[in-house]
Amino acid sequence: xxxxxxxxxxxxxxxxxxxxxxxxxxxxxxxxxxxxxxxxxxxxxxxxxxxxxxxxxxxxxxxxxxxxxxxxxxxxxxxxxxxxxxxxxxxxxxxxxxxxxxxxxxxxxxxxxxxxxxxxxxxxxxxxxxxxxxxxxxxxxxxxxxxxxxxxxxxxxxxxxxxxxxxxxxxxxxxxxxxxxxxxxxxxxxxxxxxxxxxxxxxxxxxxxxxxxxxxxxxxxxxxxxxxxxxxxxxxxxxxxxxxxxxxxxxxxxxxxxxxxxxxxx
Amino acid sequence: xxxxxxxxxxxxxxxxxxxxxxxxxxxxxxxxxxxxxxxxxxxxxxxxxxxxxxxxxxxxxxxxxxxxxxxxxxxxxxxxxxxxxxxxxxxxxxxxxxxxxxxxxxxxxxxxxxxxxxxxxxxxxxxxxxxxxxxxxxxxxxxxxxxxxxxxxxxxxxxxxxxxxxxxxxxxxxxxxxxxxxxxxxxxxxxxxxxxxxxxxxxxxxxxxxxxxxxxxxxxxxxxxxxxxxxxxxxxxxxxxxxxxxxxxxxxxxxxxxxxxxxxxxxxxxxxxxxxxxxxxxxxxxxxxxxxxxxxxxxxxxxxxxxxxxxxxxxx
Numbered sequence: 001x002x003x004x005x006x007x008x009x010x011x012x013x014x015x016x017x018x019x020x021x022x023x024x025x026x027x028x029x030x031x032x033x034x035x036x037x038x039x040x041x042x043x044x045x046x047x048x049x050x051x052x053x054x055x056x057x058x059x060x061x062x063x064x065x066x067x068x069x070x071x072x073x074x075x076x077x078x079x080x081x082x083x084x085x086x087x088x089x090x091x092x093x094x095x096x097x098x099x100x101x102x103x104x105x106x107x108x109x110x111x112x113x114x115x116x117x118x119x120x121x122x123x124x125x126x127x128x129x130x131x132x133x134x135x136x137x138x139x140x141x142x143x144x145x146x147x148x149x150x151x152x153x154x155x156x157x158x159x160x161x162x163x164x165x166x167x168x169x170x171x172x173x174x175x176x177x178x179x180x181x182x183x184x185x186x187x188x189x190x191x192x193x194x195x196x197x198x199x200x201x202x203x204x205x206x207x208x209x210x211x212x213x214x215x216x217x218x219x220x221x222x223x224x225x226x227x228x229x230x231x232x233x234x235x236x237x238x239x240x241x242x243x244x245x246x247x248x249x250x251x252x253x254x255x256x257x258x259x260x261x262x263x264x265x266x
Numbered sequence: 267x268x269x270x271x272x273x274x275x276x277x278x279x280x281x282x283x284x285x286x287x288x289x290x291x292x293x294x295x296x297x298x299x300x301x302x303x304x305x306x307x308x309x310x311x312x313x314x315x316x317x318x319x320x321x322x323x324x325x326x327x328x329x330x331x332x333x334x335x336x337x338x339x340x341x342x343x344x345x346x347x348x349x350x351x352x353x354x355x356x357x358x359x360x361x362x363x364x365x366x367x368x369x370x371x372x373x374x375x376x377x378x379x380x381x382x383x384x385x386x387x388x389x390x391x392x393x394x395x396x397x398x399x400x401x402x403x404x405x406x407x408x409x410x411x412x413x414x415x416x417x418x419x420x421x422x423x424x425x426x427x428x429x430x431x432x433x434x435x436x437x438x439x440x441x442x443x444x445x446x447x448x449x450x451x452x453x454x455x456x457x458x459x460x461x462x463x464x465x466x467x468x469x470x471x472x473x474x475x476x477x478x479x480x481x482x483x484x485x486x487x488x489x490x491x492x493x494x495x496x497x498x499x500x501x502x503x504x505x506x507x508x509x510x511x512x513x514x515x516x517x518x519x520x521x522x523x524x525x526x527x528x529x530x531x532x533x534x535x536x537x538x539x540x541x542x543x544x545x546x547x548x549x550x551x552x553x554x555x556x557x558x559x560x561x562x563x564x565x566x567x568x569x570x571x572x573x574x575x576x577x578x579x580x581x582x
Contacts, residue, residue, distance in 0.1 A: 072354070100369040103362050115451075115470045212467065222478050225453070225469035228369075230376040232463025235482060242475050 011207040015193030039162040047163025051155040055145035060155035067134035077124020077132040081110035089144040111224040112215035116184035146202040153186040186215040187245035214245035277434035289438040297499035307417025311409040315399035320409035322417040325387035339384035343372040347395040374465040380420040400446035426492035427456035430481035
């Protein structure tokens with residue numbers, strides 16, 4: 001990515017710190033930044049969530065409208081995930097159609113949700129073969145300080161979870177909530193020198209040698225993976241990341257989904 | 267993916283797959299180096315029913331200029347599927363899938379190309395899928411590094427790639443179309459054989475951590491087989507001239523050629539004793555052979571040299 005220009009000295013410093021188990025923002029390698037999630041922030045969307053992960057901030061909105069199914073899957077709805085890196089989010093983002101980075105992030109987030117079966121597309125059918133719900137997950141990046149994979153996934157799942165199908169608007173019966181069947185959580189790691197750190201900041205991402213995202217489900221299965229940036233990972237490192245991602249997945253789920261419940265009870 | 271289909275049995279009771287392969291078996295793979303004329307380097311891969319062409323241009327000037335990196339070359343892959351490569355015609359041009367694949371393949375190749383040697387340039391790798399039957403990104407990446415070697419671009423190693431997945435509840439190697447559509451998971455990987463590093467790793471579907479481990483191991487072993495095929499393809503292209511020399515007829519004509527110039531022989535007859543004739547005759551042959559060997563060495567970058575280059579790179 002070309003979003004950050006960082007001096008060689010800073011790079012070396014970040015690597016040296018990481019090899020000692022430390023990071024510039026004071027975290028240890030295996031530590032996420034603070035996360036806060038708010039849902040129902042956009043009235044015009046069917047479902048929405050605002051996620052803050054450290055200094056990263058994204059707003060995810062769900063829009064739904066009736067449409068035709070794809071000819072090769074008449075009994076399935078349509079789900080599209082789009083991620084927009086707007087110039088507001090960072091001095092290194094230029095306006096224009098989504099580039100390879102944004103497309104990759106959107107597709108990795110999409111894969112986690114799709115492959116985990118969180119939202120079976122069969123649930124989106126109105127009349128088989130004729131009419132289905134076309135659902136858009138739009139991830140709007142407001143403040144970019146790294147790790148959009150994980151912030152985006154959390155935002156998308158939260159937004160889907162709170163989405164209400166706008167059936168009344170289209171004369172298709174009563175409005176009803178979307179039913180989520182799984183909570184996929186992605187965990188992203190970067191290699192800083194020889195060390196591996198979780199939840200990278202934008203600065204860490206731009207000096208990192210390689211990146212790995214692992215999406216897990218409630219039962220600790222792996223649902224999606226994506227390696228990125230030029231360098232490589234050893235087999236052992238991949239296995240370690242997988243183990244850690246299962247652990248982080250559990251932690252994040254209990255943290256975020258308990259907060260949600262506590263909020264509702266008040 | 268993810269939906270169980272009861273009508274089609276993906277694995278029979280003997281553990282055979284729909285196309286008769288065993289779980290750990292690759293489809294037949296054929297690799298050819300240097301198949302195109304205009305490109306600086308090229309390769310063709312037939313992998314089961316997949317047909318993929320790779321062409322390399324560069325190092326050359328970067329356009330647009332702002333993509334230039336003052337420290338190193340950039341590797342730009344363009345993975346493209348021909349409209350006729352799949353059952354339902356694919357709309358030509360890049361879609362989101364091919365943009366993502368192009369990106370991950372570029373990144374994988376950047377990890378082996380000695381990019382520091384060519385600052386401010388681009389190395390363009392064009393990958394055309396002519397016929398697709400699942401596993402095209404692996405076939406394309408496998409072809410890509412052979413094409414780079416064919417172009418004489420210095421690299422730390424070749425990159426073999428292969429997919430594993432889960433089909434009928436079992437981890438299997440190298441999924442083809444039906445398995446990819448109906449199976450439970452797909453995981454393409456690529457490695458640098460010399461270091462064992464994973465440079466491409468993607469996965470979607472559902473697998474337990476143990477299955478992922480098993481799959482990685484399986485794909486690793488397969489990559490080693492593919493690695494040998496890649497090297498063989500390069501050897502086949504660049505060893506031809508040496509073989510020609512060893513061919514008896516060519517040898518004979520070479521000897522005849524050296525006998526024709528009479529001036530030389532006369533000179534020899536005057537100046538040197540008769541025994542000297544025989545070795546003198548062989549000498550040009552030997553020289554020529556050496557020249558050929560040098561040429562091959564330059565273009566093909568034999569393993570020893572690669573190793574040295576790799577070490578240099580690691581130290582640097």
